[in-house]
Structure formats: structure tokens, C-alpha cells
Amino acid sequence: MKNMSCKLIVSATLFFSFLALGPPAHAENSSQNEIIVVYKNKDGKETVLDSDAEVEQQYKHLPAVALKADQKTVKAFKQDPDILYVENNVTFTAADNTDLKILSEDADTSDNFEQWNLEPIQVKQAWEEGLTGKNVKIAVIDSGISPHDDLSIAGGFSAVSYTSSYKDDNGHGTHVAGIIGAKHNGYGIDGIAPEAQIYAVKALDQNGSGDLQGLLQGIDWSIANRMDIVNMSLGTTSDSQILHDAVDKAYEQGVLLVAASGNDGNGKPVNYPAAYSSVIAVSATNENNQLASFSTTGDEVEFSAPGTNITSTYLNQFYATGSGTSQATPHAAAMFALLKQRDPAETNVQLRASMQKNIVDLGTTGRDQQFGYGFIQYKAKATDSAYAAAEQAVKKAEKTKTQTDINKARELVSQLPNSDAKTALQKRLDKIQSYRNVKDAKDKVVKAEKYKTQQTVDTAQAAINKLPNGTDKKNLQKRLDQVKRYIASKQAKEKVAKAEKSKKKSDVDSAKSAVSKLPAGSEKTSLQKRLTKVKSTNLKTAQQSVAAAEKKSTNANATKAQSAVNQLQSGKDKTSLQKRLDKVKKKVAAAEAKKVETAKAKVKKAEKDKTKQAKTSAQSAVNQLQASNEKTKLQKRLPSNRKSNQKACKTCILSLTGFFTSLKTLGTTFFPFIAQAFPTIAIQP
Structure with a gap:
């Protein structure tokens, strides 16, 4: 077939929008209103049927009757205790996203159209496993389905007033049906579930318009004919109690309902009936696995599927391309058909859970408002x-x-x-x-x-x-706290004993900290008293040491007193003793400075005089100094004086050596026995 860019004025996606509840515009010229009455019981139903109202439709599986009635009758119905509520049979129209674009006018073609949407959902893996949707019944509630060589239609029903035929005169329903079940016959396109039994339920007319009465008929027919899956590529922004009740009833009867989330854009409320919990809401993605710009999102979205530039069957043996959540929805419905064939015994509830294992998570981890649980993607049995x-x-x-x-x-x-x-x-x-x-x-x-x-x-x-948090945690914590108290008590006792023995401030502080952690009681009081006694002893020792340093202001006494003061806890007593000790330290420092000056003078005198007396006096003065750099310097100056003394001693020793040598010579000559008695005399210098 040759491609062509001709557009038809047809719907690409069907999301219907309820008009304000109330009589249609023509009601101004008529006393009759189209209404739907929902009754509580048999008496309520009989009241409706016995009224003067014109009955248009009775439902087999819904406790409702569609009829025409005047205002007086409507009021009577609303006041009847056997009737639940009354709703107007509002009209709705398609909210198109784009027009469908025809791809060929040639019915006899062997061309295969590209279908980018099949690869990301991995449907070919399902086909390889022999899954084609066989024996699964799918109702497409839409504008009907047109005869097409690439489609097999198992049957159908018309819920519109102007024809009993379910043949599509708009194109939208045929496009949806092809996505689900186009044949694998070597030309045209491939449907996701080519052997599924597809039923055309016509609830929209040639203009893509319908009413609530017709939609309810379609749902009721699906229940009556035991459909496995219902595809509703349509929606509205207005809630309806009877519609809600109808889909809930179908779901209770085992029907799996799939509907489009809407084409109002990200952030807008999910359309009805997709927003109802008994219906699976589907959002649309593009070729890049991103949310389609037109796709409506919300907490109700359960899955996402391809919805942009989708090629499928169309009127008069043609093929067309369109975009919308209307196109995404049949992808999900068909995938459910494959899962149903694989596990025929699974209920609609179980199938819903199974689909959650056949997705790839897009967007935020887990379920989110844009993609729901994720993008549908068939997983092999290995999963x-x-x-x-x-x-x-x-x-x-x-x-x-x-x-x-x-x-x-x-x-x-x-x-x-x-x-x-x-x-x-x-x-x-x-x-x-x-x-x-x-x-x-x-x-x-x-x-x-x-x-x-x-x-x-x-x-x-x-x-x-x-x-x-709970009983287990509370009870275990109580038991452990008892162990903690035992350990704390033991540690506190050990540390107090150590503080009593050493009386060091660090040990006292450690013991004080350990005791403070104990719970109030006799044990804690007793240990605190023992610590107080240690502190008292330390204070007395410090007072005595400071007094001794004041009495005899030596460096040793000051150091001893400082050590005792350091063991005291901060407070008035420690501050007072430290002040007294600081005065002693100043006195000791002054005395030491005086000693240094005296030692310097004596060392200088010893360096000058080089007399033994001067040297001895200088050494004595240096020895009295505290260890310091100054003392070291002065001590180094003293050894130079000792070298002179050593030289003099050496000369003296040499002289003595000579004397004994002469004496030996003389003795050898005159007294031989002396040489024998003193064979060798040597004095080392």
C-alpha cells in the first residue's frame, strides 16, 4: 500500500466527558427526562415499572431501569424508600487527542507496517511460548468494530438507539480492536493476542458520542455473556454512582475491566471509569519509554503501555496511526489475555496481581502516579x-x-x-x-x-x-537495665575504693562520675559519703602542706604542697590554698634568683683566682641551685678550673716518679735487699 497523509475527522482516543447532571438542553421544550433509577429491592423495581414512565431499558445484572419520566415522577422516585437514587442519562462526547491518520487506501496489500510498540512489551516471547490469547473473551466497549481482513470478530451487541448493528461507523473501535487481536497473517499488523475472541460492544455512535444508558448496557451485556476482559478506551472527568456500581458488579462477577486514564495531561485527575478501584487504569508512554505528554496521571494509575504513533486496523480495510491512552489501554487488555491463557484458572484478582510480575519499573521505584506499578512487559516463565x-x-x-x-x-x-x-x-x-x-x-x-x-x-x-516498641522490647529492656545497674554498682564501688587508696583527683573524679550514674538509694548515698571523706582528707593534707611550705619556703615544700592542692576539687578551699601557695612560690623563686646571682659571682671569682678555696666555694654555690639551664651553664664553666689542677697534679706525680727511681738506684747499690723488696715502682701520672 502507498502511504498517504489524508486525515479523517475521527477519534484517536475516546475519553468521554459527562455534561452537568440535569436534563438535556431539549428538556426545556419537553416534560420528559431521560433518567436511570437504581432500586433497593423488588418493591422498588415494581414501583418503577408500574409508574407512568416510559421504560427504555431494563438491566439483567444491574438493579436499575432506564426510562423517560416527567419531573413529578422523578421527584416521587427520589422520595421512595425502596429506591436508592436517580441519575440523569447524561450524554458524553469523545475528547480527541489526535485524529487518526490513514496509511493506505489499498485493501489488497501485502505490506507489513512497522510496529515499534511490540518490542518494548516483549510480546514475541509470549508468542514463542504459544500464547496468543486463545479462548479468552474480550469485550471492546467502543464505537463497534468494522469488518476487516486482519480481524476476526466473535460477535457483539449494539447499545445505541439508531442501529442494532455493532459495525463500527466511526473508526475508533476498529483501531482499538486491531491492537488487541489483529491476525498474524503475513500482512498489515500483528495484534498482541491474535486468537483472542473479540466482541464488539457498540456504545458510541458515528460521531464518537454515547450516553450513560448505553455504557451500562455494554457492561451489563459483558456480565451476562461472561466476558473475561472488558476494554474501555473512553473516560469522563465526572463521577457517576451508577457507573461505579456497574463496574464494581462486573468485577465481583469475575470480569477484568481495563480503561484509559485520560488525555488531560500530567497532574490532571484520572478519568472515570478508570479512577474506580475495580477498574485497571492505564497511562500512555512514548517511543523513549517516557510518559506521553498528553497522558493523565494519578494514584489510580495501575500500569502503563505504548500510546504514541500506534498503527492498527481501520474502517474499509484501511490502516491508521493514532496516539492516546485509548491506544495504551488495549495493549494492557491484550497482555491480560495472554496471561489468562497461560493460567486459565486465575481469577481477575489473581490476573491483576500476575501483571505486577510482568512489568518493568519506570519512574519512581515502586508504584507511582505516572506509570503505576510499571510498564507492561511480558516475562518468560523463568520469572x-x-x-x-x-x-x-x-x-x-x-x-x-x-x-x-x-x-x-x-x-x-x-x-x-x-x-x-x-x-x-x-x-x-x-x-x-x-x-x-x-x-x-x-x-x-x-x-x-x-x-x-x-x-x-x-x-x-x-x-x-x-x-x-511493644511488650517484648519493654520487658527485655527492664531485664537488661537490672544488669546495667549491677555493673554500674560494681564499677562505682571499685572506683571509690581506688580513690580512697590513691586519693588522686583523677581517681576521685572517675569515682564521682560512676557514683552519679547510680539510681538514688542507700548504696549511692554510702558511696558519696566515702568520696566526701576522701575529699576531706585531701583538703586536710593540702592545708598542712601549704602551711609547711609557708613555714619553710623551699622548692621541695612548694612542690609537695602544689601536688596536694592539685588533688582538690575546684572550689573556694582550693582557690584560697592556691593563692597562699602562689605567694610561697614567689618567695622561693626570689630566693632561688638570689642564689643564682651568688653562684654566678663565685664562679666568676673562681675563674679569675684559680684557687682551690675559690673553686670549692663556687662548686658549693652551684650545687645549691635547682636544676635549670642556668645551673648547667655554671657547672660547665667550673670544669675549666679543674683542668689546671690536673696539670699541676701531673707535674707533681712526675717529680715523685723521679724521686722513687733515684731511690731505687741508690738502694740497689748499697742495699741490695731493697731492690728485691721493691722490684718495680711506677707512679702513673
């Missing part, structure tokens, strides 16, 4: 195997309750894609971990009670801190 393995590991952990098995199970669960199923497994693990944490804490408290060491107490405290 289910991974879930089964994780679940088995969790079961084992629940049985053994060992930390090793808990850690192994948590590792397997962490590898699963985000979903409610994963969350459920994590909650089960958290419960086991909670049990494990309590047991560990109990074991460690028992150990602390047995050994009563700081290490075992710290370990037990860390284990207790992990526990949530």
Missing part, C-alpha cells in the same frame, strides 16, 4: 519460576526461623520485579525477621545476665534497639 523459588525460600524461613534462611529468602525476593506479590513475600519475611530479632535479643539478654560484662550488655542493647 514465575523465580517467584516460586522465592516463595519456597520464604516458606523454609518461616519453618526454620534461622537467620541464614531468612537472608537467603530475602535475597531471592529482592530480585523479583516490584509487585503486590513481592510485597506480600516481603511482609512475610518481615514477620519472620521480627520473631528472629526478638529471639536474638532474648538470647543476648540472657548472656548479659550470666556474664555481666559491659561487652555482653552492649551487644544485648543493640539487639533490643532493633525491636519495635
Whole structure:
């Protein structure tokens, strides 16, 4: 087929918008209003049917009747206790995002159109597993479905007043149907679930308009004909109680409902019926796996799917391209059909959970307002195997309750894609971990009670801190606090004893700190008294030492007194004694300075006189000095005087040596026996 850029005035996406509740514009010229009455019971239904109102539609599975009635009758219905409520049969119109763009006018073509949207959802993996949506019934509530060589239509129903045919005269429904189930016949496009049984439920007319009555008929028909899935690529910004009740009823009957979130843009409220909890809301993504600019977002969004530049079937054997959450929704509906074929026994609730395992998480981790749980993406059976393995590991952990098995199970669960199923497994693990944490804490408290060491107490405290607030934590903390008090008492006693023995300030301070941590009681009071006694003893010692230093102002006495004062606690007594001692230190320093001057003078005199008396006097003066640089300098000056003395001594020794040598010679000559008695005499200098 040749491509062409011709546009048709058709809907690309159908999101209908309720008009204000109330009679249509033409009601001004008529006394009849189109209404839908919802009754409580059989009496309520009979009241409606027996009234003068013109009945237009009775629903098989909904407790409602659509009819025309005047204002008086409407008022009577609203006041009847057997009737729940009355709603106007409001009209709605399509809120287009873009017009569908026809790609070819040639019906006999073998061309295959590019479909970028199939690759990111990994649907080919499902096809390889033989999944095609076979035996799954899908109702497309839309503008109908037009006959097309690339489509198989299993049947349908018309809910519009002007025709009993479900043939599409707008194009939107046919486009949606092709995305779901176009044949794999070698030309045109490939549908996601080509063997699904697609039913055309026509609730929109040739202009893309419809009413609430027709939509309710479509839902009622889907319940009656046991549809597995209902695709609603339409929406409204106005809430409707009867519509809400209708989708809830269908969901209760096992129907899986999928609807478009809306084309109002990010930040705008999700449209109805997608916003209802019983309906799966789908947002749209673009070719870059980003949120489509037109896509409505919100907490109700459950999944996202491709929704821009989607090629599908169209009227008169044509193909067309369009964008919108209307196009995203059938992607999700078709994927559900594949999952339903794979697990036929799964309910609509279970299928909803299964889809959460067939996604890739986009945007914020976990469920978010833009992509819901994530972008739909088929996962091979291996993923289910991974879930089964994780679940088995969790079961084992629940049985053994060992930390090793808990850690192994948590590792397997962490590898699963985000979903409610994963969350459920994590909650089960958290419960086991909670049990494990309590047991560990109990074991460690028992150990602390047995050994009563700081290490075992710290370990037990860390284990207790992990526990949530509750009875277990409270009771274990009480037991551990008793151990802490025992250790604190023991440490305080030991430190007080040490302070009593050493009387050092550091030991007193350490003991004081330990005692302060004890709870009020006789034990604490007793230890404080003992510390007070130590402090009193230290004060008395300091007072005596300072008095002795004042009496005899020597450096030794001042040093001793300072040491005693240093042991005192800060206070008036210590300050007073320090002031007195400082005066003594000044006196000692002055005396020392005087001694230094005297020693300098004597050393200088010794250097000058070089007499023994001067040297001895200088040495004595230096010896009396305190150790200091000055004393060292003066001491170094004294050895130079000693060298002169050594020289003189050496001369004297040499003279004595000569004398004894002469004496020996003389003795040898005259007294031989002397030489024998003194064979050698040598005096070393």
C-alpha cells in the first residue's frame, strides 16, 4: 500500500466527558427526562415499572431501569424508600487527542507496517511460548468494530438507539480492536493476542458520542455473556454512582475491566471509569519509554503501555496511526489475555496481581502516579519460576526461623520485579525477621545476665534497639537495665575504693562520675559519703602542706604542697590554698634568683683566682641551685678550673716518679735487699 497523509475527522482516543447532571438542553421544550433509577429491592423495581414512565431499558445484572419520566415522577422516585437514587442519562462526547491518520487506501496489500510498540512489551516471547490469547473473551466497549481482513470478530451487541448493528461507523473501535487481536497473517499488523475472541460492544455512535444508558448496557451485556476482559478506551472527568456500581458488579462477577486514564495531561485527575478501584487504569508512554505528554496521571494509575504513533486496523480495510491512552489501554487488555491463557484458572484478582510480575519499573521505584506499578512487559516463565523459588525460600524461613534462611529468602525476593506479590513475600519475611530479632535479643539478654560484662550488655542493647516498641522490647529492656545497674554498682564501688587508696583527683573524679550514674538509694548515698571523706582528707593534707611550705619556703615544700592542692576539687578551699601557695612560690623563686646571682659571682671569682678555696666555694654555690639551664651553664664553666689542677697534679706525680727511681738506684747499690723488696715502682701520672 502507498502511504498517504489524508486525515479523517475521527477519534484517536475516546475519553468521554459527562455534561452537568440535569436534563438535556431539549428538556426545556419537553416534560420528559431521560433518567436511570437504581432500586433497593423488588418493591422498588415494581414501583418503577408500574409508574407512568416510559421504560427504555431494563438491566439483567444491574438493579436499575432506564426510562423517560416527567419531573413529578422523578421527584416521587427520589422520595421512595425502596429506591436508592436517580441519575440523569447524561450524554458524553469523545475528547480527541489526535485524529487518526490513514496509511493506505489499498485493501489488497501485502505490506507489513512497522510496529515499534511490540518490542518494548516483549510480546514475541509470549508468542514463542504459544500464547496468543486463545479462548479468552474480550469485550471492546467502543464505537463497534468494522469488518476487516486482519480481524476476526466473535460477535457483539449494539447499545445505541439508531442501529442494532455493532459495525463500527466511526473508526475508533476498529483501531482499538486491531491492537488487541489483529491476525498474524503475513500482512498489515500483528495484534498482541491474535486468537483472542473479540466482541464488539457498540456504545458510541458515528460521531464518537454515547450516553450513560448505553455504557451500562455494554457492561451489563459483558456480565451476562461472561466476558473475561472488558476494554474501555473512553473516560469522563465526572463521577457517576451508577457507573461505579456497574463496574464494581462486573468485577465481583469475575470480569477484568481495563480503561484509559485520560488525555488531560500530567497532574490532571484520572478519568472515570478508570479512577474506580475495580477498574485497571492505564497511562500512555512514548517511543523513549517516557510518559506521553498528553497522558493523565494519578494514584489510580495501575500500569502503563505504548500510546504514541500506534498503527492498527481501520474502517474499509484501511490502516491508521493514532496516539492516546485509548491506544495504551488495549495493549494492557491484550497482555491480560495472554496471561489468562497461560493460567486459565486465575481469577481477575489473581490476573491483576500476575501483571505486577510482568512489568518493568519506570519512574519512581515502586508504584507511582505516572506509570503505576510499571510498564507492561511480558516475562518468560523463568520469572514465575523465580517467584516460586522465592516463595519456597520464604516458606523454609518461616519453618526454620534461622537467620541464614531468612537472608537467603530475602535475597531471592529482592530480585523479583516490584509487585503486590513481592510485597506480600516481603511482609512475610518481615514477620519472620521480627520473631528472629526478638529471639536474638532474648538470647543476648540472657548472656548479659550470666556474664555481666559491659561487652555482653552492649551487644544485648543493640539487639533490643532493633525491636519495635511493644511488650517484648519493654520487658527485655527492664531485664537488661537490672544488669546495667549491677555493673554500674560494681564499677562505682571499685572506683571509690581506688580513690580512697590513691586519693588522686583523677581517681576521685572517675569515682564521682560512676557514683552519679547510680539510681538514688542507700548504696549511692554510702558511696558519696566515702568520696566526701576522701575529699576531706585531701583538703586536710593540702592545708598542712601549704602551711609547711609557708613555714619553710623551699622548692621541695612548694612542690609537695602544689601536688596536694592539685588533688582538690575546684572550689573556694582550693582557690584560697592556691593563692597562699602562689605567694610561697614567689618567695622561693626570689630566693632561688638570689642564689643564682651568688653562684654566678663565685664562679666568676673562681675563674679569675684559680684557687682551690675559690673553686670549692663556687662548686658549693652551684650545687645549691635547682636544676635549670642556668645551673648547667655554671657547672660547665667550673670544669675549666679543674683542668689546671690536673696539670699541676701531673707535674707533681712526675717529680715523685723521679724521686722513687733515684731511690731505687741508690738502694740497689748499697742495699741490695731493697731492690728485691721493691722490684718495680711506677707512679702513673
